[in-house]
Amino acid sequence: MSGPSTYVPKTGFERWLDQRLPVIRLMSDSFTDFPAPRNLNYWWTFGGILTFFLVTQIVTGIVLAMHYTANTELAFSSTEHIMRDVNYGWLLRYAHAVGASMFFLAVYIHMFRGLYYGSYKAPREVLWILGVIIYILMMATAFMGYVLPWGQMSFWAATVITNLFSAIPLVGPSITEWLWGAFSVDNPTLNRFYSLHYLLPFMIFGVVMLHIWALHVPGNNNPTGLDVKDKQDTIPFHPYYTVKDSFALVVFLILFAWFVFYNPNILGHPDNYVPANPLSTPAHIVPEWYLLPFYAILRAIPSKLGGVLVMFASLAVLLLLPWLDTSRVRSAAFRPLYRQFFWIFVLDCVILGYLGALPPEGLALTVARFATAYYFIHFLIILPLLGLIETPKPLPESITKSVLARSGDGGARPAGAAAGDAST
Amino acid sequence: MGGNSNIIRLRGLLAAALLGAVLAGAGGHSRAAEGTLHPGPQSWSFAGVFGQFDRAALQRGFQVYAEACSACHSMQYVYYRNLGEPGGPGFGEAETRAIAAGFEVTDGPDETGAMFTRPALPRDHFASPFANEQEARSANGGALPPDLSVIAKARGIERGFPRWFIDLFTGYQEQGVDYVYALLNGYEEAPEGVTLQADMNYNRYFPGNQIAMAPPLSEGIVEYHDGTEATVPQMARDVATFLMWAAEPTLEERKRAGFQVILFLAVFATLLYLTKKKIWARIGH
Numbered sequence: 001m002s003g004p005s006t007y008v009p010k011t012g013f014e015r016w017l018d019q020r021l022p023v024i025r026l027m028s029d030s031f032t033d034f035p036a037p038r039n040l041n042y043w044w045t046f047g048g049i050l051t052f053f054l055v056t057q058i059v060t061g062i063v064l065a066m067h068y069t070a071n072t073e074l075a076f077s078s079t080e081h082i083m084r085d086v087n088y089g090w091l092l093r094y095a096h097a098v099g100a101s102m103f104f105l106a107v108y109i110h111m112f113r114g115l116y117y118g119s120y121k122a123p124r125e126v127l128w129i130l131g132v133i134i135y136i137l138m139m140a141t142a143f144m145g146y147v148l149p150w151g152q153m154s155f156w157a158a159t160v161i162t163n164l165f166s167a168i169p170l171v172g173p174s175i176t177e178w179l180w181g182a183f184s185v186d187n188p189t190l191n192r193f194y195s196l197h198y199l200l201p202f203m204i205f206g207v208v209m210l211h212i213w214a215l216h217v218p219g220n221n222n223p224t225g226l227d228v229k230d231k232q233d234t235i236p237f238h239p240y241y242t243v244k245d246s247f248a249l250v251v252f253l254i255l256f257a258w259f260v261f262y263n264p265n266i267l268g269h270p271d272n273y274v275p276a277n278p279l280s281t282p283a284h285i286v287p288e289w290y291l292l293p294f295y296a297i298l299r300a301i302p303s304k305l306g307g308v309l310v311m312f313a314s315l316a317v318l319l320l321l322p323w324l325d326t327s328r329v330r331s332a333a334f335r336p337l338y339r340q341f342f343w344i345f346v347l348d349c350v351i352l353g354y355l356g357a358l359p360p361e362g363l364a365l366t367v368a369r370f371a372t373a374y375y376f377i378h379f380l381i382i383l384p385l386l387g388l389i390e391t392p393k394p395l396p397e398s399i400t401k402s403v404l405a406r407s408g409d410g411g412a413r414p415a416g417a418a419a420g421d422a423s424t
Numbered sequence: 425m426g427g428n429s430n431i432i433r434l435r436g437l438l439a440a441a442l443l444g445a446v447l448a449g450a451g452g453h454s455r456a457a458e459g460t461l462h463p464g465p466q467s468w469s470f471a472g473v474f475g476q477f478d479r480a481a482l483q484r485g486f487q488v489y490a491e492a493c494s495a496c497h498s499m500q501y502v503y504y505r506n507l508g509e510p511g512g513p514g515f516g517e518a519e520t521r522a523i524a525a526g527f528e529v530t531d532g533p534d535e536t537g538a539m540f541t542r543p544a545l546p547r548d549h550f551a552s553p554f555a556n557e558q559e560a561r562s563a564n565g566g567a568l569p570p571d572l573s574v575i576a577k578a579r580g581i582e583r584g585f586p587r588w589f590i591d592l593f594t595g596y597q598e599q600g601v602d603y604v605y606a607l608l609n610g611y612e613e614a615p616e617g618v619t620l621q622a623d624m625n626y627n628r629y630f631p632g633n634q635i636a637m638a639p640p641l642s643e644g645i646v647e648y649h650d651g652t653e654a655t656v657p658q659m660a661r662d663v664a665t666f667l668m669w670a671a672e673p674t675l676e677e678r679k680r681a682g683f684q685v686i687l688f689l690a691v692f693a694t695l696l697y698l699t700k701k702k703i704w705a706r707i708g709h
Contacts, residue, residue, distance in 0.1 A: 038707065080501045080573065083674075090674045091681070239703050247696040254689045261682020262473060262595040265577055270600060273578035273671075274570075283631070404708050 006033045030216055035234035036241055037222035039403045043117075044220065045248030046110040052249055053103040054208060058201050060096040061145075068148065070194035072187045075150035076275045094264040095256075100142050101267045102256045104290035107135060116342055118330030119221040125322035127214040130207055132318045137204045139291060144197040146288060150190065151272030156285045158185045158193070164298075167305040184278065224402050225330025226395065233399040284359065292356030293349050297375070299360040300368040310372065317379045324379055326387025334393040338386050345378045463581050463606030463629050466661075470668060471598050473683065476676055477669055482513035484648055485666025488659045490523075491646050493572065496564060496637075498552035501573035502670050505546035511676040512669060520546050527551040565623045567636035576600040576664070576671040601668040603629065608660035611639040 007028040009015040018025055067086050069078040082089035111131070114120055120128035143161060147154045162179050166172040181188030219228060228234055235241075259267065267289060271282050287295050297314050301307035317324075332339040352371045358364040396402035469478045486507065489499070504527075507513050508520035515523065524544040529551050532539035544551055554560035561568050570578075580599040583591060590596075606629040614626035614633075624634040641663075646654045669675065 077501065084501060084506075090678060094678075235707060240707075243696065243700045243703050247693060247700050250689055250693040250696055254686055254693065257682060257685045257689060258593075258595075261678055261685060263592065263597050264678075266592060266597060270578050270580040273574045 005029050030212070031242075032236065032238040034216065034237040035228075035231070036220050036237050037228055037233060037399050038235045038240075039222050039224065039399055040220060040241065040244075041223055042244075042248055043109070043113040044222075045245045046106050046113065047215075048245035049106045049249050049252050050103065050110060051208065053099055053106060054201070054204060057096060057099050057103060058205070060092050060099065061198070061201065064092055064096055065198060068194075070148070070191050072150060072190055072276070075148060075190060079149045091260070094260045096145075098256065098259040098264060098267060100145065101259070101288070101290065102252070103138065104142070106252070107138065108290070111135065112346060115345075116332045116339075117221055117223060118225050118325070118327075118332070120322045121325065121330050122322070123218040124214070124221060127211065127218070128322055129319055130211040130214055132315070134204055134207050134211060135318075136315060137200055137207065139294075141197060141200040141204065142288065142290070144193040144200070146272075147190065147193045148197060149272060150276045152274045152276055152280075152282050153269045153272040153285070155185060155276035155278065156282055157287055158189060160285055162189070164304075164308045164311075167308045169305070221330060222399060223331060223333060224396060224399055225334065226399050226402075229398050286357055289353065289357075292354075293352035294356070296352040296356035296360075296368045297372045299356075300365065300372040314372075314375060317376065321379065321383075325383045326385075327390060327392070328387070329392040329395065334395055335386075335390060336393065337390045341378065341382050341386065345375075348374050348378065463602050463610075465596065465598060465602050466605055468598055468601065468665070468668075470665070470675060472595060473679065475679055477511070477513075478665060479514045480650060480652075481662050481665040482669055483515065484650065484652060484659075485662035485664070485669075486513055487648065488641070488646050488663040489572070489666055492640055492659075493663065494550075494553060496553055496560070496569040497572045498554070498569075499550040499573045499670060500552055500571055502550050502673075503546070504544055504548055504550065506670075506673055508546070509673070512673060513666070524548065565636065569637070572667055572670065574671045576604060576668040578671075579603040581606075598668070600671070601664045604667055605660050605664040607635075608641055608663070609657055 005025055005028075007018075007025040009018045009024070014024055017023070064082060067078065067082045067089065069075060079093070082093050084090075086092070114128065114131070143157070147158045162176055162185060165179060166176040168175060177183060179189070180186065181192060219234075269286065286292070294311050294314060298307045298311040301310050327335060327338065329335055332342055348371050352368065352375065355364050355368040355371065360368065396405070468475070469481070470476060489497075504520060504524035507515045507523060508517055524546050527544040527548075527550075528541045529544045529548050530539055531542050534540055554563065557568060577600050581603050583599070607627060610627040610629035612626060612628060614620050618626065618633070620626060620634055624636060625638055626633055627635045641656045641659045643656060644654050646659060648654055652658060672678075
């Protein structure tokens, strides 16, 4: 789909620059004339929303970093300093903290959309894998960011997570001390987490660039899962998807604003307003909501090393997904069985998230074990089998046919004519 | 600590299972299991989208803090100047200066290298009752009275499912201040069969019920300047309001800004939707 460039330099300067650094051509081909399937629904707007939140997190984070002090004696009070003394510091900090939650909410919708419509299948395997890498980097970044205010949950979350590495046979304890830079979570740990928390978002930014590149080579998947067959199937990204994405973004920002202005602390834990105290363990250590499913998986396994391995395996299995799904049909719209299993899988993830917030005992632990098993059964057994036994529904002839059959609009103009209107 | 938390957790689960009972307990409190009571949400003037602090309650609450709590509890992140800032108790400039002058703070070193005390200025943090943690513990039988600057955000109450989910969209964020209010009203005789440890007091709402802090409020320990009767519930309410403001001094500004931002976004979204409709009308979809 990323065919020959359609960019024509208009001014003398553009022609001059185009022969030296064709950056305007790149932007034009990528974000203006880029041909996108005409039938993308609102689930496809989350890529733009995620880009927006990445930039928001980086911008608010850079300003917060100007006022924050990474020292165990000062971190908590510098956070309060931001809240009380810095102009609009409360807004910056709440936007950054809530922004992390919104970032994950959007990424989960984005990923489940990919799962539903088979966006990970050939020729988009690399696109999917880059997405999983971004997701893993996001989790690392968010975890380290949560440590910075140096409240009770910060400290104990850091203790729990870094201790995971001590499960590695033989070298585990040495690795853990090396990560800490001390014999427990302490000032050197806070300092390196701060440094990495500042670094990782730029790594995410780099991988996002690759992700977009890997998207623009095969082009977007779409709700039918069909390949684009001719020019009629596509419309230029601008203005059609710029305006649709903008609308969806602003609606999503209303949710963001609701939390920032009317419930900024509900997504966090009250204990994080208690300064870190290595001598007092909180009654109940929980991560932020977006990491809860993995926390449930970690604790579902009776052995520490086993729990750590299974938790990392639950991420690694996502990397293999393009080859585990054997069906040749992409979209769940035409896969009656997969569609049901997809929703069961969503439910399984929600249950794991809920159980991640409960103590691992009694019924909650039993259910967590079944839910963990099902998580892997979904990927390792159900998906490979479904492709073999499922009879897909008949596929439409083309994207355009499926769109016009639905809307009953026979008078659609071809994409070329629509593109001509872009200047109006 | 772990055992108590399990009881609380279990209670939360039970409360979730007995949804009806929990809902019936709204506004008051529900006894979900024997022992600790579940503090119920109070009605606060600063709750909700248009919430604002009750200035008189903030001023009374400050008086309760200054005359009762501040003997043991610091508020190290609050400045005297905050008392006169918009969105706060609304003391005037001269009044704020006079309040500050009533406290002594350590300053220095002076030109001879010695530390000295002087009356506080509006730019100073609230004076702390103890020089350090050790002194505080030593004066309180080994227990450390927590700093109260953000206490209203550092405590919560167990809401149970589905309450916590509903809370996401109702803007309920008074868990901490509800807990503080309940705790201050929660002192009573230990029920039969409960043996208190030395120097501990029984409190219905404190996790585990045994709290080192002696009942801090009693009828009439404060004589309100505005003539309000200083009952324990009244003082608890006033000081809880004050602590909420201290934890979140920009609450009013935040809620005001939020209304403007969301209104703007709603209008902007409508315009974008209409634009999108018009642009997409060019093609079949």
